[in-house]
Structure formats: C-alpha cells, structure tokens
Amino acid sequence: MVDSINKKDKKQAKPDISREKSAELYAKAKTYFPGGVNSPVRAFKSVYGTPLFIAKGDGSHIWDADGNEFIDFCCSWGPLILGHNNVKVREKVIEVMQHGMSFGAPTALENELAELILNNNQFIEKLRFVSSGTEAVMSAIRLARGYTKRDKILKFEGCYHGHSDSLLVKAGSGLVTFGETSSAGVPKSFADETIVVALNDVEALKEAFNEFKDQIAAVIIEPVPANNGLLLQTRDFLQALRDICTENGTLLIFDEVISGFRIGFEGAAGYYKIKPDILTYGKIIGGGLPVGCYGASAEIMDHISPVGSIYQAGTLSGNPVAMAAGIAQLSELLTKGFYDELHSKTEEFVATIQNYATKRNYKLKVFTIGSIFWFAFTDQEHITKADDIDPASMDKFKKMHRELINRGIYLGPSGYEVGFISSAHTKTDLETAKRAIFESLDLVFNEK
Incomplete structure (x- = not known):
C-alpha cells in the first residue's frame, strides 16, 4: 500500500484548514489570559497557525471550533489511554x-x-x-x-x-x-x-x-x-x-x-x-x-x-x-491483554513509519516505548540526553505538523513532545494516520 501512493500526490501540499473560529476565540482569549492560553505549549509558538480550540472529543477523534475533525495522538498529553469520552x-x-x-x-x-x-x-x-x-x-x-x-x-x-x-x-x-x-x-x-x-x-x-x-x-x-x-x-x-x-x-x-x-x-x-x-x-x-x-x-x-x-x-x-x-x-x-494489545498496535504503527522513512533515506528516527512514540529528525540510533537533540531539526517538525493538521492528524504542537496511542485508535485510524504521515514526510524531505 505504501509504495502504491502516487508520487505526485505525495509531494502536493494541502491547503490550510479553516481556523476562522479558533482565531476569533484566540484573539478574545488574549484579552483574558497571558498569551491567550492557560498553559504555554498550547500557544502554538513552535508550529504554524493559531491554536486550535477544541469543541469535542470522542474515541480517537477530536473536533475544533471550526468543525475540523482530527485523529488525536496527543490524548490530553497522555492520560486518555482509553480515548476521549470513554x-x-x-x-x-x-x-x-x-x-x-x-x-x-x-x-x-x-x-x-x-x-x-x-x-x-x-x-x-x-x-x-x-x-x-x-x-x-x-x-x-x-x-x-x-x-x-x-x-x-x-x-x-x-x-x-x-x-x-x-x-x-x-x-x-x-x-x-x-x-x-x-x-x-x-x-x-x-x-x-x-x-x-x-x-x-x-x-x-x-x-x-x-x-x-x-x-x-x-x-x-x-x-x-x-x-x-x-x-x-x-x-x-x-x-x-x-x-x-x-x-x-x-x-x-x-x-x-x-x-x-x-x-x-x-x-x-x-x-x-x-x-x-x-x-x-x-x-x-x-x-x-x-x-x-x-x-x-x-x-x-x-x-x-x-x-x-x-x-x-x-x-x-x-x-x-x-x-x-x-x-x-x-x-x-487491568483487563487481561489490555497492554499487550495496545503495545502491539503501537509497535506496528511505529515500525511501518520507520520502514517507510528508512527506505527513502529520510533522516528520521521514531523512538517508542509502550504506547508512547516520538518523531526525531535525526540519523542517530539513540538519543539519551537533551543535548543530543539538534534544535535545527525542529523546523522539519514544524512543517510536518502543518501538513498533518491539514490532513486531519493532531499531534502536540512541539517537536519536543511525544505522541500517544490509545485503545480507541482503530486499525482504520492508524492506516489513515500512516498515509498522512508518509505524505507529510515526502513534502518535508523533498521540499525544493
């Protein structure tokens, strides 16, 4: 399936989603809260666009104030291991x-x-x-x-x-x-x-x-x-x-x-x-x-x-x-097999993405443990210290984040943040996300 994606489609950037209502809410929020947010990372300072104001979450999906739907890999920064609105x-x-x-x-x-x-x-x-x-x-x-x-x-x-x-x-x-x-x-x-x-x-x-x-x-x-x-x-x-x-x-x-x-x-x-x-x-x-x-x-x-x-x-x-x-x-x-199934799902997701990047010589390493994963734009096999992270690599994440948002995939708005998979993520969700990630990586690494 991966190699059957049309090469022209892979390198075609999608138009930015509408953020009109989120932008209006953000403008108003800035009159109430420092920087318009109640936690700094929500301000989208490290990525493109204004913050998305979330209106609803169900299962592995969230919807913003403009009605845009996303497969969510932030999971409220991790604790929603069963997904939204379980x-x-x-x-x-x-x-x-x-x-x-x-x-x-x-x-x-x-x-x-x-x-x-x-x-x-x-x-x-x-x-x-x-x-x-x-x-x-x-x-x-x-x-x-x-x-x-x-x-x-x-x-x-x-x-x-x-x-x-x-x-x-x-x-x-x-x-x-x-x-x-x-x-x-x-x-x-x-x-x-x-x-x-x-x-x-x-x-x-x-x-x-x-x-x-x-x-x-x-x-x-x-x-x-x-x-x-x-x-x-x-x-x-x-x-x-x-x-x-x-x-x-x-x-x-x-x-x-x-x-x-x-x-x-x-x-x-x-x-x-x-x-x-x-x-x-x-x-x-x-x-x-x-x-x-x-x-x-x-x-x-x-x-x-x-x-x-x-x-x-x-x-x-x-x-x-x-x-x-x-x-x-x-x-x-505590249900029997809960973690085995969740970890297996995550390992397959990560392995497929890593295989795609490796075959194309993309400088990307996907680190993972349990149901946690992290995209690092590096060729290092191990990153164990903060100093091992190249700050310049965050520019690639910024571009990837934008492409993923436009394809209905939500990650935390910083390249230093990890992603999470929940039991609510279905096989269809993960296949859809993988295709979006492949397309986004093609754009990031083949940008003229």
Whole structure:
C-alpha cells in the first residue's frame, strides 16, 4: 500500500484548514489570559497557525471550533489511554456527580481507587491523592527532605517535573552544576539547592555524590524521560542510579506522571523492575481529570501529616468526580491483554513509519516505548540526553505538523513532545494516520 501512493500526490501540499473560529476565540482569549492560553505549549509558538480550540472529543477523534475533525495522538498529553469520552468512564462520572461533586471530606471512592492501585502495584504501600502531577512531585520532594533531614535535590537535564520552584532549573556549565533558574521569579537560593547532571552519565552522578556527600535528600528522574523528546535510558543506568542512592542514604524518586500506567500498570518501575523509594503519578489515574498522587512504603508515607511532621494538604484532594473517573479507567487497564494489545498496535504503527522513512533515506528516527512514540529528525540510533537533540531539526517538525493538521492528524504542537496511542485508535485510524504521515514526510524531505 505504501509504495502504491502516487508520487505526485505525495509531494502536493494541502491547503490550510479553516481556523476562522479558533482565531476569533484566540484573539478574545488574549484579552483574558497571558498569551491567550492557560498553559504555554498550547500557544502554538513552535508550529504554524493559531491554536486550535477544541469543541469535542470522542474515541480517537477530536473536533475544533471550526468543525475540523482530527485523529488525536496527543490524548490530553497522555492520560486518555482509553480515548476521549470513554463510555464506562463517562457513565461512572455521571453516576457519582448526581450525588455531589465536591465535599472537602473523605469519601469511599478514595478508598476504592487507592485499593485498586495498591493491590496491583508492588512498589508502594500507601499513597496520598493530590490535584496535579506538579503537586505530586512538589510533595514528594518535601517528603524526601523531611524524611532524610537533608536539603539538596539532584535532577537530570532534560527531565521535567512540573513548575515548582526547586525543580524549574536547568544545568549550568560543567559536569556537575547547581541549577540555574529557567524561569523569572525563581529565587537563586532555590536553584542553589538543586544539583543538575546529564542523563545517562554515571561518572557525573558519582562526582555529584562525592562533592555533596551526605547532603542529597533525593534524586528525581523521569525513568522514561518524555517531556523533552523521548530520551530512553538503559536499565543499567537506572540500576546504577538505584545503587548509588542506596549506598548514600538518598531517596530515589521516579516521576511517572507520564510513564505511570502508560507503559504498564506498574509503569517504568515495573517495566525495568527497579524499585524507587517514592513514586509520583498524574492525570491518568483520574481518567484525564485534574488529579495526581505520590506513594511510597508505609514507613516513609507515615511521615506525612496528620501522623507525621511533614505537612501537605489539599482542599480538593480525592475529589469524588476524579476518583470515579479513575476507578472506571484503571479497572479497564487491568483487563487481561489490555497492554499487550495496545503495545502491539503501537509497535506496528511505529515500525511501518520507520520502514517507510528508512527506505527513502529520510533522516528520521521514531523512538517508542509502550504506547508512547516520538518523531526525531535525526540519523542517530539513540538519543539519551537533551543535548543530543539538534534544535535545527525542529523546523522539519514544524512543517510536518502543518501538513498533518491539514490532513486531519493532531499531534502536540512541539517537536519536543511525544505522541500517544490509545485503545480507541482503530486499525482504520492508524492506516489513515500512516498515509498522512508518509505524505507529510515526502513534502518535508523533498521540499525544493
């Protein structure tokens, strides 16, 4: 089928879709919100056109305010592993909403979702629900500091852990550095408590622990770094990280806001068979609604108030609507063969695209793990560090994104963002998407 596509058609750019209503909404939004958006990446600064204002989602498809229909590979940035508007999730939410939407008090739903998670996750014994991934990570950091009675945190360049002050830092110059603030408004004193090293560099890690012996409370890492490209790490590196933390009395935090429940019910910890000390999860545990959680052993978690001295609270934590959505979604993920089928679908999709690009000598590598994929315009077989990504390659993604939008395929509006496949993506969806990707790649690589 691939080679039967007419060559003339492959190189013919499609006209831009209508964005008249989205443009009107964006113009109005700019009078209400900074940059017209409530999260920076939505502003389409890295791609062509104005942001698309989404009006509806169902299954693997979304529709914008102008009525344009897209096969969606953003999936609300990952948590919609069952697709949009899943019937079982929707019905559970409606059932619960009829009895009230917020109480600021305990409900049985919190117990039910916690039991569902803990009974099927060997790496945590207790957890605490919060309202976002950022809040989960922020709380995990405080827990690590309070538990170890140390102040410094070590993170890796290229991993994103939300926008809390101590983690919104980037590497300075040198093998091991104190972080430099990557946002105005973050005091230098906060960054000075954060050490930043390169991913996949055991020597830099050892040097950091030698230089700051007995000062590092926790090392935090995305075990599947997926916020700055898909920077897949080796199991050997993650095991070395585990061993170094153990030797130094430092807690290891796996930030699994993206990878958790995505690459398996036990996330990257289960995939690599490595036990961190603290785990953080995001919106996937609430069917895409605003929720997160952090968990650890009972011994560590019992340092959290009200039983311990480390304070953390949240008025909307354990919100019944989010708990209901999470119960429905995670129950589906536990269905026999769910992940095998999803991963097989993703592997075939990625392999076909990679084969198409390789046969034509296109400088493209599609990285994948579980149901996550990432288009990298490179000929490198492995990209494990942020510095391995050529910023100039983003121009090719920008052109590809435009062509895909015009062909009814929606990806996140940045070449550094990953894509996701859900159980709602049908064989027809994926065949349609592949054809659109082939045509878009032909245009990108054969542009005069």
